[in-house]
Amino acid sequence: xxxxxxxxxxxxxxxxxxxxxEAGLQxxxxxxxxxxxxxxxxxDPTIAIHPDKHLFEIAAAKEGTSTEVMAKVSRDIAExxxxxxxxxxxxxxxxxNTMDAHRLSHFAMEYGKEEAVLELxxxxxxxxxxxxxxxxxxxxxxxxxxxxxxxxxxxxLDSKRYLTAVKEDQLAAKRLGVRGVPYFLxxxxxxxSGAQPVGAFIQALEAAWKEVSSSQKDEDxxxxxxxxx
Amino acid sequence: xxxxxxxxxxxxxxxxxxxxxEAGLQxxxxxxxxxxxxxxxxxDPTIAIHPDKHLFEIAAAKEGTSTEVMAKVSRDIAExxxxxxxxxxxxxxxxxNTMDAHRLSHFAMEYGKEEAVLELxxxxxxxxxxxxxxxxxxxxxxxxxxxxxxxxxxxxLDSKRYLTAVKEDQLAAKRLGVRGVPYFLxxxxxxxSGAQPVGAFIQALEAAWKEVSSSQKDEDxxxxxxxxx
Numbered sequence: 001x002x003x004x005x006x007x008x009x010x011x012x013x014x015x016x017x018x019x020x021x022e023a024g025l026q027x028x029x030x031x032x033x034x035x036x037x038x039x040x041x042x043x044d045p046t047i048a049i050h051p052d053k054h055l056f057e058i059a060a061a062k063e064g065t066s067t068e069v070m071a072k073v074s075r076d077i078a079e080x081x082x083x084x085x086x087x088x089x090x091x092x093x094x095x096x097n098t099m100d101a102h103r104l105s106h107f108a109m110e111y112g113k114e115e116a117v118l119e120l121x122x123x124x125x126x127x128x129x130x131x132x133x134x135x136x137x138x139x140x141x142x143x144x145x146x147x148x149x150x151x152x153x154x155x156x157l158d159s160k161r162y163l164t165a166v167k168e169d170q171l172a173a174k175r176l177g178v179r180g181v182p183y184f185l186x187x188x189x190x191x192x193s194g195a196q197p198v199g200a201f202i203q204a205l206e207a208a209w210k211e212v213s214s215s216q217k218d219e220d221x222x223x224x225x226x227x228x229x
Numbered sequence: 230x231x232x233x234x235x236x237x238x239x240x241x242x243x244x245x246x247x248x249x250x251e252a253g254l255q256x257x258x259x260x261x262x263x264x265x266x267x268x269x270x271x272x273d274p275t276i277a278i279h280p281d282k283h284l285f286e287i288a289a290a291k292e293g294t295s296t297e298v299m300a301k302v303s304r305d306i307a308e309x310x311x312x313x314x315x316x317x318x319x320x321x322x323x324x325x326n327t328m329d330a331h332r333l334s335h336f337a338m339e340y341g342k343e344e345a346v347l348e349l350x351x352x353x354x355x356x357x358x359x360x361x362x363x364x365x366x367x368x369x370x371x372x373x374x375x376x377x378x379x380x381x382x383x384x385x386l387d388s389k390r391y392l393t394a395v396k397e398d399q400l401a402a403k404r405l406g407v408r409g410v411p412y413f414l415x416x417x418x419x420x421x422s423g424a425q426p427v428g429a430f431i432q433a434l435e436a437a438w439k440e441v442s443s444s445q446k447d448e449d450x451x452x453x454x455x456x457x458x
Contacts, residue, residue, distance in 0.1 A: 011453040177417030180454030188406035189420040194452035223423035224240040225409030228288040
């Protein structure tokens with residue numbers, strides 16, 4: 001089975017949803033047969049790497065409200081994140097453009113290290129208030145994940161590799177009608193939108209598994225897929 | 230709620246699946262709030278309008294088996310169709326290219342008559358052994374559905390209208406990873422593949438409804454959809 005997960009590093013519910021999905025997967029009997037594929041989704045592809053305002057101000061302007069309200073909303077989210085074992089330090093967060101972070105994640109995929117990189121990226125952004133738009137930070141996280149220093153330098157600094165891959169992920173989401181992230185898609189068919197409770201992930205995994213394992217034969221015989229039927 | 234249904238006129242399980250979906254929809258309490266959108270899917274876009282062989286021979290060549298085997302398979306499908314109240318006359322079927330039939334269905338959509346046209350097309354092909362690749366047949370069916378004679382002539386004979394629409398439907402299916410038809414997609418999210426039992430359609434409609442009506446608010450608050458979250 002394949003689970004595709006669209007997410008953005010700066011998206012709190014993506015981090016929370018990742019934890020809940022992982023808990024659901026852990027409780028799923030056939031977890032060894034699940035392949036997780038991370039897909040990039042930029043909530044704001046236009047934001048600068050070094051915005052001149054704090055996240056609260058940027059968010060307030062977007063939402064047409066005050067920075068105080070956005071600070072309060074963020075604190076509420078941080079409280080909820082705690083229940084999933086995550087520490088969010090919104091006051092000192094370094095908001096930025098996530099394109100290079102996503103490119104790094106795609107690069108890491110070639111070495112099977114995208115999961116490790118994503119974990120480090122989320123923690124860097126939400127907990128440690130690191131600047132994940134800066135190459136220095138990304139390089140350090142890449143090394144922590146076990147990626148080669150020089151290869152990462154070459155990928156990040158001297159090329160635009162994976163730019164297309166990131167954009168293609170985003171387009172794929174658009175085609176699927178994705179309205180927000182996180183967005184989980186199991187076997188191209190079962191979709192879960194948002195940081196749903198752990199039980200919802202277990203249910204979806206089990207439903208997809210049931211279909212794949214038991215009704216595969218029936219299903220194939222009850223649909224037409226070649227030139228005639 | 231929106232239900233998109235990809236199907237081909239020459240696909241037996243599309244006809245059967247249509248009956249079962251309709252039965253499921255009939256049993257669904259909020260059926261009045263369901264909008265059904267028919268999408269085109271050609272199982273074989275390359276076949277001639279007048280193939281020089283019978284369906285059984287074409288199918289046998291594709292499957293690497295004998296015409297006898299394909300005749301037997303078709304008889305089995307016809308037996309199963311009976312249980313859904315459908316009469317298939319495979320021995321005299323006129324296999325053909327369905328592009329113009331799909332174009333007619335798209336044309337009919339402009340008048341809200343696509344459902345009537347599709348019903349007439351299926352019956353013409355599977356029951357009445359009519360040649361649904363020939364404009365004469367299509368024109369007659371269009372008139373039975375209440376479409377204007379001259380407008381239909383203009384659409385079918387003198388233009389390539391809806392050719393792009395048919396191909397776009399097909400591409401959309403490809404993007405969704407559709408492996409065969411019929412393929413039902415509820416609200417861009419709940420997918421049902423194949424002529425599943427009536428209960429499966431009811432379940433899917435109810436699950437989609439539940440999500441739309443009750444968890445819309447929760448879900449939105451647990452996902453990020455604008456530039457920040």
